[in-house]
Amino acid sequence: MQFSTQLEEKFHRLAQHYPVKRSALVPMLLFAQDEYGFLSKEIIAEISRRMDLTVLDVEGTISYYSMLRTKPAGRFHLQICTNISCMLRGGDKLFDHAKTKLGIGNGEVTPDGLFSLEEVECIGACAWAPAIQVNYDFHHELTPERLDQLIDEIQRVSRV
Template identity: 45%
Template sequence: MYTESNEKKLDEIISHYPVKRSAILPALYIAQDEHGHVTDDDIRYLAKRLDMRVNEVEEVVTFYSMYSRKPIGKYKLQVCRTLSCMLQGAEQITEHISHKLGCEIGGTTPDGKFTLQEVECLGYCDLAPCLQVNFDYHEKISTESVDQLIDSLK
């Protein structure tokens, strides 16, 4: 199902937990790393490997915003849309990014480089508004700072 190295990683991760299903979050990262998103086959395969029902794996994938069921860009831009960030202009910044990239919220640029999403609280409310780019966090963002950031990633 996965490359030899990712199969080894999966085996090792599963071995760290007394109950296989507890490995679901890191296992889904492996799936997403392998295929760029979590596929139907990934869900069926991980359900079998982790002694879970297919719908249980699907529920985890759809609950957490860090997993995607469809292909995403190289850089996933996730703007927080919860209260503190909204009060600090997150909505305007999201619209600005959407306009700059020519990409709808929830969409991916035609070159496959950027995906733009709105997500719930990123846990940095005191530093609102916040943006997560893949695994990096950017606090107190502005239209100017996101312009610089996006230009540096192009």
């Protein structure tokens, strides 16, 4: 399959960084996922081919890393940390609130494909808990109210 020019460029740059080809695998998978939303069978086959690896090898690698997925997520993937520091500051409550607000459970996608929700482990924002990530963007010291605002804002902007 054809990848976009910018992804090809990224792959090309990555390839220069390592003396061993396979080292680029995890970044390649993550960058491909960033662009296509998830790692489809076609993407996996293509990357396996380029890396001289078996599909099984690549699938084994993908399934090890929690950020890599083989099914689509929402355009905005809400990752709510409920680990100890966030829990102590209400992360669980925030997660429950998000479930109600979006009407979906953990690992699910809203029918319009706009949001998906995931309870995640520590994302490294413990001093600013509770924290979430929307795709790669951090949002710190959230309250249910501020989460509502954030979701509403995303909905508003994406409708335009």
